Amino acid sequence: MWPWEHLAFAYVLFSLSSRIRWQRPPTTRALLVLAVASALPDLVDKPLAWWVTVLPAGRSLGHSLLVAAPVVAVVLVAGALVDERPIAVAYVIGHLSHLAGDVVYPLIVKGELRVGFLAWPLAAAPAGEPTQALPHLQDLVGAFLAFLSTPRGAAYLAGEVGLLVLALGLWLADGRPGASLFWPGGADPVSD
Numbered sequence: 001m002w003p004w005e006h007l008a009f010a011y012v013l014f015s016l017s018s019r020i021r022w023q024r025p026p027t028t029r030a031l032l033v034l035a036v037a038s039a040l041p042d043l044v045d046k047p048l049a050w051w052v053t054v055l056p057a058g059r060s061l062g063h064s065l066l067v068a069a070p071v072v073a074v075v076l077v078a079g080a081l082v083d084e085r086p087i088a089v090a091y092v093i094g095h096l097s098h099l100a101g102d103v104v105y106p107l108i109v110k111g112e113l114r115v116g117f118l119a120w121p122l123a124a125a126p127a128g129e130p131t132q133a134l135p136h137l138q139d140l141v142g143a144f145l146a147f148l149s150t151p152r153g154a155a156y157l158a159g160e161v162g163l164l165v166l167a168l169g170l171w172l173a174d175g176r177p178g179a180s181l182f183w184p185g186g187a188d189p190v191s192d
Helices: 003-022 028-051 065-081 085-110 133-148 151-173
Strands: none
Touching: 003 028, 003 085, 003 151, 028 085, 065 085, 085 151, 133 151
């Protein structure tokens, strides 16, 4: 998934869970945690695999459930201890939705179920990983644009637009949490 897809997917899940669990929309602080957590596996793995080459793949350490499970447990316990459960849940939803998205994306786009990376290092990392980030990113963008020109790609694009519209609609209904960070003077209707 692309970063905006990870964030939109995570936001939809967190917004709905926040309204169900706490009967209120997400706060700016929770949204910031969610945004970082929804990108965190890629922020860890991609630079360490593609630039520094200390990891074998762009989906390894940060994408592994063997790492995520204890991290999620610690975050949930810490959130309970300091009475910041919504912040902890924002992290958990962001991180785990990223992993789910990375399973669903190749299934939708290529019809391939890829789950081995979730068990790294017990399972081998995906083969053929690049060591040059920029050329690989150019290849990914080119392949994605070519995919979008196919009938399956057009259907995918419609689904992606639907996800983005849903996330935007929820964000607006939630009172635009985080908007004041980008538009000074426009206080968020939802207090932190």
